[in-house]
Amino acid sequence: MTFWRTTIGKKMVMAVTGVAMLVFLVLHVAGNLLVFVGATKLDAYSAFLKQQAVVLWTARLVLLAAVVTHVTAAYQLARRDHAARHTAYADLDPQTATIASRSMRVGGIVIAVFVIFHLLHLSTGTLRPAPFVATHVYANVVGGFRIWWVCAIYFVALAAIGLHLYHGAWSWSRTLGLSRPSATPLHRPIATVVSVALWAAFTSIPLAILVGFVR
Amino acid sequence: MNLSLDVWRQSDHHSPGRFVRYEVADVTPDMSFLEMLDVLNERLTMAGDEPVAFDSDCREGICGSCGMMIDGVAHGPLRAVATCQLHMRHFREGAKIRVEPWRAAAFPVVKDLVVDRSAFDRIIAAGGFISTSTGSAPDANDILVRKEAADAAMDAAICIGCGACVAACPNASAALFTAAKITHLGLLPQGQPERTRRVLAMVKSMDEEGFGNCTWHGECQAACPKSISIDTIARMNRDWVRASLFEPRD
Numbered sequence: 225m226t227f228w229r230t231t232i233g234k235k236m237v238m239a240v241t242g243v244a245m246l247v248f249l250v251l252h253v254a255g256n257l258l259v260f261v262g263a264t265k266l267d268a269y270s271a272f273l274k275q276q277a278v279v280l281w282t283a284r285l286v287l288l289a290a291v292v293t294h295v296t297a298a299y300q301l302a303r304r305d306h307a308a309r310h311t312a313y314a315d316l317d318p319q320t321a322t323i324a325s326r327s328m329r330v331g332g333i334v335i336a337v338f339v340i341f342h343l344l345h346l347s348t349g350t351l352r353p354a355p356f357v358a359t360h361v362y363a364n365v366v367g368g369f370r371i372w373w374v375c376a377i378y379f380v381a382l383a384a385i386g387l388h389l390y391h392g393a394w395s396w397s398r399t400l401g402l403s404r405p406s407a408t409p410l411h412r413p414i415a416t417v418v419s420v421a422l423w424a425a426f427t428s429i430p431l432a433i434l435v436g437f438v439r
Numbered sequence: 440m441n442l443s444l445d446v447w448r449q450s451d452h453h454s455p456g457r458f459v460r461y462e463v464a465d466v467t468p469d470m471s472f473l474e475m476l477d478v479l480n481e482r483l484t485m486a487g488d489e490p491v492a493f494d495s496d497c498r499e500g501i502c503g504s505c506g507m508m509i510d511g512v513a514h515g516p517l518r519a520v521a522t523c524q525l526h527m528r529h530f531r532e533g534a535k536i537r538v539e540p541w542r543a544a545a546f547p548v549v550k551d552l553v554v555d556r557s558a559f560d561r562i563i564a565a566g567g568f569i570s571t572s573t574g575s576a577p578d579a580n581d582i583l584v585r586k587e588a589a590d591a592a593m594d595a596a597i598c599i600g601c602g603a604c605v606a607a608c609p610n611a612s613a614a615l616f617t618a619a620k621i622t623h624l625g626l627l628p629q630g631q632p633e634r635t636r637r638v639l640a641m642v643k644s645m646d647e648e649g650f651g652n653c654t655w656h657g658e659c660q661a662a663c664p665k666s667i668s669i670d671t672i673a674r675m676n677r678d679w680v681r682a683s684l685f686e687p688r689d
Contacts, residue, residue, distance in 0.1 A: 231652035305610035308651035317511030320657035395655040401677025
């Protein structure tokens with residue numbers, strides 16, 4: 225528990241759980257992109273996943289644990305940071321902080337709310353902007369993303385995820401002390417590619433459906 | 440040059456503070472920022488007013504005494520210098536400049552622009568030293584240090600403890616200061632015997648002093664008058680996790 229009580233320890237837990245969620249996103253988008261192959265493939269992939277009940281539920285529980293610890297640590301550290309600067313500057317001019325680094329907390333809240341909406345929309349089918357049949361994944365996706373406001377919610381959330389990753393996919397290795405010394409420690413070519421690629425791949429799906437490229 | 444300053448005035452830690460506007464005339468571009476404040480203070484004193492309190496000592500960028508937020512930037516707009524080495528030529532004629540003390544719960548305001556940085560002393564006291572006798576000058580050459588390690592250690596040892604890293608950090612984190620000390624000693628052979636104990640104790644002390652945590656904005660590195668790299672923080676974290684999980688406690 226000393227590990228968890230220390231700021232560095234808590235931050236390391238956030239780094240590890242963040243990477244776990246990043247790995248999930250890569251697998252998630254790889255499956256999602258089957259929407260461009262066709263209804264048969266996507267529905268078959270979904271059915272295949274559901275047959276692997278043990279693997280699926282293990283992954284879901286690991287992810288849930290990752291989300292809960294990530295958010296708990298973030299909340300506790302944010303409160304601590306707020307107390308550490310209880311008097312704000314009249315004037316603070318950031319020199320190197322990016323929009324991404326400064327929006328990690330607000331962006332994190334946006335993402336958390338979106339994940340709940342997303343699960344209710346396409347996993348459980350509780351929210352039904354369009355007709356929903358659990359086994360007809362392709363039809364559910366296409367039906368949902370034909371509606372402009374559903375797409376708008378996804379576009380905003382995916383931008384928030386992209387920004388969150390632009391900072392997180394770079395900083396995690398520094399938090400864990402894995403990065404090697406560099407003359408330009410703020411440069412992040414790999415994180416840039418990862419965040420832009422994931423944002424673009426996820427966004428391409430509602431966009432393609434909204435403009436009628438995928439029907 | 441004629442300048443208009445908004446300076447934070449606060450009589451002590453318990454009193455509320457406020458910005459006071461001062462018009463400062465006849466400033467030469469060759470004055471340092473502190474000399475410009477000296478000019479202001481002379482005039483305030485002559486007029487029977489209380490001079491603006493600020494810390495300074497060597498005025499050549501090596502002691503770490505001075506430091507203030509100038510227009511929202513720690514040590515002002517010029518990179519890699521302390522406030523004493525910032526000259527008025529970097530401001531334009533008629534500039535309106537806001538001057539604030541470092542703001543952090545762990546750095547309470549003593550008076551005006553003076554803050555209490557003894558939290559740093561306590562972090563050092565927790566482990567920022569070596570207990571072995573290093574002998575006299577000739578003995579220093581008995582222990583060989585790799586050139587790369589010596590260079591990297593000196594790049595961290597250059598920290599003057601001014602507190603700009605804490606001041607500039609949106610979280611008021613002391614990670615760069617603590618990491619610089621840990622890196623400096625951890626890279627040298629003389630620092631090895633206490634390396635595990637040192638990182639655990641200094642990080643514990645840093646947390647206990649009420650500093651925030653590092654979220655990698657990189658602001659500390661930009662504010663540091665000695666340009667110490669945030670790579671030292673990654674190194675501190677590596678040392679800390681190794682000490683926490685893998686090293687036997689002594």
